[in-house]
Amino acid sequence: MKWSYGRLWAELLGMSWRCLPGATVTALVALAGSVVVLPVSTLALRSAVDSAGNHDAHRAVVSAALAAVAFAATAWFRQLGESVPQYIGNRVGRLVLHDRIHRDLATIDGLEHLERPEVLDRLALARRSQSRVMATLWNALRACAGILRLIASLLLMGSMNPWLLLLVVFAGVPVWCDHRSRALLADAEVAAAGQYRLQQHLFSVSTGFDSGKELRTAGTGRRVVELQESAWNDAARGRMRAHVLAAWWTICGWTVFTTAFVAGLGLMAYQALHGNGTSGDVVLTIVVATSLHQTVQSTANYTAETASSGTYIEPHLWLRTYIANLSTRSGTVQPSQSLTTGIVFENVSFRYHGTESNALDGVSVTLDAGSVVAIVGEYGSGKTTIAKLLNKFYTPDTGRILVDGVDMQMLVTASWRERISATFQDFGRFRTKMSEGIGLGDLAHIDDAAQIQSAAEFACVDELIERLPDGLSSQLGRGLGGVELSEGQWQRVALARGAMRERPLLFLLDEPTASLDAAAERAVYERYMERARRIGRECGTVTVIVSHRFSTVRSADKILVMQGGRLVEMGTHAELVASNGLYAELYSIHESAYLT
Template structure:
C-alpha cells in the first residue's frame, strides 16, 4: 500500500509539473541527468589523469585534467541551473495542494467536520507538509539522472572487478531503514500536532493587536509565554525523540554501506598491488564508491521525500473523504420562490463530534412563514446550534427539518444557501475595503454601490461609511495599514453584510447587537422589525433572532425558550408572561436589573 502511495505521489508531482510548463521540466530534467552522469564520468577522468601522470605523459595528463575540470563544473552546477527552471513550477504545485486543502476544509455543506479534533490535527500537519513539494519535485528530477548514473557506475565497477557489482546492493539496507525511519518521524509529527496547534494558538493570542489590551490589563504576557513554551517544548520533545530514534535507524543502515565501501577499496588496492590492475583503478574505485554513496544518499532522500508527500496525500484524501460525506447537494427539489407554510423542526436532535451527550434533543417547532421568531435561553441552551441546523451548517442526528413540507436535505444546498442570510455572533472581520466587507454578503452585487449603500442603511450603519476617510473604498483593518474599527462598528458591518441579500427566505441574526450601545441597539431593532416585515411580505421569509436582551425580543411574533437542549416554552410575549414560566422569570429578573 505504501509503495503504491509513493508511486501515486510521484505521478501526482510530475503530472502537476508537466501540466504547468513542459519546456521548463524538460530542460530541468536534462540538466539533472547531465549532472548525474557527469559524476561517474568524473571518476573515469580522474583515473585517466592518474594513469597519464604515472606514465609521465604530461600533455595527456594536462588534457585529462582539463576534462576533469569540465566534468567537475558540470557536476557542481547542473543541479543549480536546473533549480532555476523548476522552483517556480514547484511553487505552483504547492499552491495547488493548498487549494485542495482549503477545498477539503471549506468546500462542504456543513461545518461539523471542522470541529473534530482529529481533523484539526490533520490540518496542522498538512499546513506544514504543503511546503514539501519542491523537495519532492527535486528528488524526482534527481531520480531521472540517478538511474542512468547508477547503471554507468555499475558497468565501470564491473570492469574493475565483477565482485564490485555487489556494492550497489549495499544500498538496500539504508533504503529500508530510511523508510522505517520516515514512518517513525511521521508518527512523531502526528503525536506532536496537538501541542503544535496549541502553541500556534497561544502565539496568535500573544501577537494579535486586538488582544493586546486584555493581555496587558491582566498581565498575561508571561503566563502565555510559559504556556507557549510548555506546549511547544512538549510538541518538539515528542518530535525530537521520534527524530532521534529515526536517526539511529538510518545510521544502522548506513553502517552496512560503509562496511561494503571499505571492502570495495581493499579489493581494488589488493588487485593493484598484485599487478592485476593499474593504480588508476584504485582512484576509479574510490571515486566510484563515493559516487555510490552519493547515489545512496539521493535515493534515501528521494524515498523520504516521496514517502512524506505520499503520507500528506493520504491525509488529504482522508480529509476529502470526510468532507465528501457532507458534500453539497447539487440536485433535488427546487427551493420555493416564497414560503407559504414555513419551516418545521420535527423531533430534531444533534450531538457535537466527540461529545457524549446531545446539545439538542427532541426539538419540535413550527416557524411560520412571514414571521419573526426570537430564540432565547441561558448560555449553552443550544441557541446557536439551532440556527446552524436551520442554515444547514449542521445536519440533525435525529429527526428532520422541512421547508414548506420538503425535507431540507432534499433541497440543492447551493440553491438553499443563496436564499438564506445570517449575521453571526462570532462574525468575521474581513480586512477588505468597506464596500467589499459588506458586499461579499451577496457576491453578484458586491460591486454595486447602491446595493452596498442600501445594506448599510438597513443595518443602521451609514455612520460607519462617514466615519472612515475614503468611504466605501476605505481599506479596513490594521494588518494593511487600513482603518481599524471599533467593536460596534465591526458588528454593524457584519450586520450590513447579512442584509445584502434582498429577499432571503431565512434571515438569521445571532446576537446582532452585543457590541452596540443601548441607543444604537434600539435603533437597530426598529430597523430589524422593518426589514423582517418587508421580506416577510415579499417572500414569506422567516427571520430568526437570537438575543440575551429580552427587551429586544418582546415584539417578535413568536418567542422560543430553549432549556436543557429542548423547547421549554414558546408563544408570544404576552402568552409567555401570562404562563409565568422560565421566560417570565428571566424577563422580570432582567427588567429588575435594568431599573
C-alpha cells in the same frame, strides 16, 4: 475519493508544467543528464588511460576531452538538479498548492472541520509544508535518477568483479534504517502538532492588540508567555527524543554499508595487483568506487526522503480526502422562489464532535411561511445550534429539516445560502474598504453602490460613513492604515451586510445587537421587524430571531423556549407568560434586571 502518492505526484508534475514549463523541462533534463554522464565519463577516462599506455595519442586526447566535458557536465547537472526543483517547489507550492488547500477548506459547506482537532492538527502541518509537498515529487525523481546511477555504477564494477554486486544488498541497509528513522520523525511531528498549534495561539494572544489590553490590565502577560513556553517545550521534547533515536538508526545503517564498501575496495585492489586488468581498469575502478559512495549516499538520502514523504504528504492527502468526502454532501434540488408552507423540524437531534451530550435533542417544530419566530433560552440551551442547522453548517444526526416539504439536505447548499440573509453575534470584521465590508453580504451586488447605500441606511451606518475620510471607499482596520471601528460600529457594518439580500427565504438574526446599547438595539429591531413582515408577505420568508433579551422577542408570532437542547415551551408571548412556565420565569428575571 482515495488519493495515492503516485496520483498526487502526477498532479504536482502537471501543476509544475503549467506554471513553470521552462523550469520543469530544465529540471527533468538535468536529472536525466546526471544518469548518462556517469558511465560516459568513467568509460572515456579508462579509454584515455589505456590509449596513453598503448601510445595512441589521438584517441587518448579525444577520450580525455570527452571525460573532461562529462565531468564538467556532472557538476552542471548536479547544480541544476538541486536549485531548479527548489525554485519550482517554492513558487508552485506556496503560490498554487497553498492557495488550493485553503480555497478548498474555505468552500466546504459546513463548519464541523473548524472544530475537529484532527483536521486542525493536519491543517497546521499543511500550512507550513506546501513547498515540501512539492519537494517530495522532485525527491522521488531524484531517487529514481540515483537508483539508475547506482545500477550503472554497479554494472561497471560488476564487469570488473561480480562479487562487487553484493554491495547492492548492503546499500539497502542504510536505506531501510533511514526509512525507520524518518517514520519516527513523522510520528513525532503529528504527535507534537497540537502543542505546536497551542503555542502559536498563545503567541498571537500575547502579541495581539485586542488581547494585549486585557493582559496588561489583568497583569497576566507573563503567565501567558510561560504557558506558551511550556507548550513549546512539550513539543520540542518529543521531537528531540525522535531525532536522537533516528540518528542511531542512521549511524547503524551506514556502519554496515561502510564496512562492506571497504571490503569491496580491498578486493579490487588485490585483483589489480595480481595483473587481472589494465591500468584503465584500475583507474575506472577507483573513479567508480569513489563516485559509488557518493551515489549510494545521495540515492539513500533521496530514497529516505521519498519514503518519509508521509510527514508532509499524509496530512495533505488526508485533508484532500476529507474535503472530497464533504464535497459530495451538497444536494441537487434548487430552492423555490418563495415559501408556501415553511420550515419543519422533525425530531431533530445533533451532537457536536467530541462532546458527550446532545446540543439538540428531539426537536420538532413548524416555522410557518411568512412568520417571525423567536428562540430564547439560557446559554448552551441550543438556540444557536438551531441557527447553524438552518444554515446547513451542520447535518442533523437524527431527524430531518424540511423546507416546503423538501429535505434540506437535498437542497443545493450554495443556492440555499443565496436565499438566506443572516447576521450573527460572532460577526466578521473584514479589514477591507467600507463598500466591500457591506457588499460582501451579496456578491452579486458587491459593486452596486445604490444597494450598498440602501443596506447602510437600513442598518443606520450611513451617519458613520459620512464621517469617514473617504466615505464608502475608506479602508477599515488600523493595521492596514485605515480607520479602526468600535465594536458597536463593526456590528452595524455586519447588520448592513446582512441586509444586502432583499428577498431571502430565511431571515436569520442570531443575537445581532449584542454590542449595541438599548436605544440602538430597539431602533434596529423595529426596522428589522418591519422588514421581516414585508418580505414575509412578499415571498413567505421565515424570520428567526435568536436572542436572550426578551424585549426583542415579544412581538414574534411564535416563541420557542429551549432548555438543555430540548424544546420545552412554544407559543406567543402572552400565552407563555400566562402558562407560568420557564419562559415566564426567565421573563420575570429579565424584567426585574431592567427595572433595577
